[in-house]
Amino acid sequence: xxxxxxxxxxxxxxxxxxTVQVLGICSALAVTVKLMPAIVMSMSVIAVLAxxxxxxxxxxxxxxxxxxxxVQLVVIATLVIIVDxxxxxxxxxxxxxxxxxxxxxxxxxxxxxxxxxxxxxxKPIPSFLDGIGNGAGYAVILIxxxxxxxxxxxxxxxxxxxxxxxxxxxxxxxxGLIILPPMALIIVGVIIWVQRSRTxxxxxxx
Amino acid sequence: xxxxxxxxLYTFIYASVLVIVVAAALAFTAVKLKPMQDKNIRxxxxxxxxxxxxxxxxxEEAEKLYNLHITNSYAVNSKGEKLKNVNAFDxxxxxxxxxxxxxxxxxxxxxxxxxxxxxxxxPLRGKGLWGPIWGYFALNDDYNTIYGAVFNHKGETxxxxxxxxxxxxxxxxxxKTLFEGNQFVSITVYKGGKGxxxxxxxxKHGVDAVSGGTITSKGLxxxxxxxxxxxxxxxxxxxxx
Numbered sequence: 001x002x003x004x005x006x007x008x009x010x011x012x013x014x015x016x017x018x019t020v021q022v023l024g025i026c027s028a029l030a031v032t033v034k035l036m037p038a039i040v041m042s043m044s045v046i047a048v049l050a051x052x053x054x055x056x057x058x059x060x061x062x063x064x065x066x067x068x069x070x071v072q073l074v075v076i077a078t079l080v081i082i083v084d085x086x087x088x089x090x091x092x093x094x095x096x097x098x099x100x101x102x103x104x105x106x107x108x109x110x111x112x113x114x115x116x117x118x119x120x121x122x123k124p125i126p127s128f129l130d131g132i133g134n135g136a137g138y139a140v141i142l143i144x145x146x147x148x149x150x151x152x153x154x155x156x157x158x159x160x161x162x163x164x165x166x167x168x169x170x171x172x173x174x175x176g177l178i179i180l181p182p183m184a185l186i187i188v189g190v191i192i193w194v195q196r197s198r199t200x201x202x203x204x205x206x
Numbered sequence: 207x208x209x210x211x212x213x214x215l216y217t218f219i220y221a222s223v224l225v226i227v228v229a230a231a232l233a234f235t236a237v238k239l240k241p242m243q244d245k246n247i248r249x250x251x252x253x254x255x256x257x258x259x260x261x262x263x264x265x266e267e268a269e270k271l272y273n274l275h276i277t278n279s280y281a282v283n284s285k286g287e288k289l290k291n292v293n294a295f296d297x298x299x300x301x302x303x304x305x306x307x308x309x310x311x312x313x314x315x316x317x318x319x320x321x322x323x324x325x326x327x328x329p330l331r332g333k334g335l336w337g338p339i340w341g342y343f344a345l346n347d348d349y350n351t352i353y354g355a356v357f358n359h360k361g362e363t364x365x366x367x368x369x370x371x372x373x374x375x376x377x378x379x380x381x382k383t384l385f386e387g388n389q390f391v392s393i394t395v396y397k398g399g400k401g402x403x404x405x406x407x408x409x410k411h412g413v414d415a416v417s418g419g420t421i422t423s424k425g426l427x428x429x430x431x432x433x434x435x436x437x438x439x440x441x442x443x444x445x446x447x
Binding site for chain 2 (some may be wrong): 055056061062063065066067070071073078081082085086088089090092093099
């Protein structure tokens with residue numbers, strides 16, 4: 001039981017896919033201007049990762065090793081297309097904002113990485129938990145980054161104005177720079193910095 | 207008997223079965239979700255049309271407001287004659303765009319704003335740099351003066367070509383006229399930053415291009431001229447007051 005719990009909690013901090021393994025950065029930069037799209041993106045990645053892990057784990061003893069990467073990609077691509085179609089049907093506005101990035105989940109290295117490293121060698125239940133854990137680890141960073149960017153870039157959180165109008169009247173203005181992709185990279189950098197200074201064991205010897 | 211998962215035959219069969227299962231799953235989802243996706247696209251179109259007469263409808267209200275404000279819709283041909291038995295809303299502009307100018311079937315919407323004035327809404331379609339651009343002109347009932355304009359795009363570059371979808375760009379069109387006397391001149395897009403249209407002395411038919419979006423601006427000009435809007439010329443000229 002403790003082992004299974006670790007599968008979910010480890011990727012949140014000690015083995016975070018974004019800040020420690022530095023995977024899946026590209027979408028983390030692209031969809032973090034506002035909180036809502038980032039949350040939807042995170043949910044999509046969690047769903048795709050968890051189910052892809054389970055499916056590959058169920059199939060693991062039957063997959064011919066020569067075409068295993070192709071099989072993995074087919075499974076991921078199928079799940080992503082299904083997620084994309086569901087978003088288009090139920091949350092059309094957000095799916096327009098996410099545009100190609102939902103499709104690009106297919107190429108998100110976190111997913112391929114987990115399938116290769118974990119699902120191919122483990123039973124379905126641990127694989128499912130591993131998928132949830134890693135997806136959640138990705139989600140945490142996305143949500144932090146997008147909350148910071150939306151607050152400073154648009155003065156709101158999840159669409160609700162946080163900074164009162166009186167501030168603007170006094171000459172405060174939203175920071176346009178923070179909406180641009182490079183600032184997302186810098187925020188991710190700051191998160192890595194904070195995380196490492198708090199968790200000493202992450203720092204390499206040299 | 208243990209299966210040899212590395213044999214060629216096994217690999218082939220495995221791959222074939224996998225893609226068939228996957229194809230079936232995808233086809234099933236696509237068919238199941240299609241009606242809802244189509245509805246979303248319809249509602250978005252209604253939102254766009256309403257936006258051209260200055261009404262920002264959210265997703266839930268769009269259909270209600272559309273039925274309230276859009277009083278009539280019909281299709282015309284390039285001679286300006288009204289066509290019977292055509293549902294204007296369902297005309298696919300993408301297909302019409304590929305037709306020759308004189309063969310196109312062109313939708314027109316009539317709207318009533320809150321102050322009871324009648325507006326004529328003309329849909330637009332054109333080519334941007336990366337994909338299609340489209341929009342709507344709302345004309346006053348003189349069939350000449352632009353009351354409001356909206357543009358949208360599939361995938362123009364953010365910050366450059368995509369600026370055509372901003373209110374700042376679209377506001378420039380308000381009050382411009384399509385005709386000079388009886389000559390249909392439409393709108394010209396001037397390159398060279400803010401104030402270029404003014405510099406060129408064209409305050410009635412000129413707007414400033416988006417900076418850094420030359421091809422998008424050119425495409426937009428084509429959309430309001432030869433590529434698309436000229437097909438409406440006869441219709442507009444006939445009704446012009």
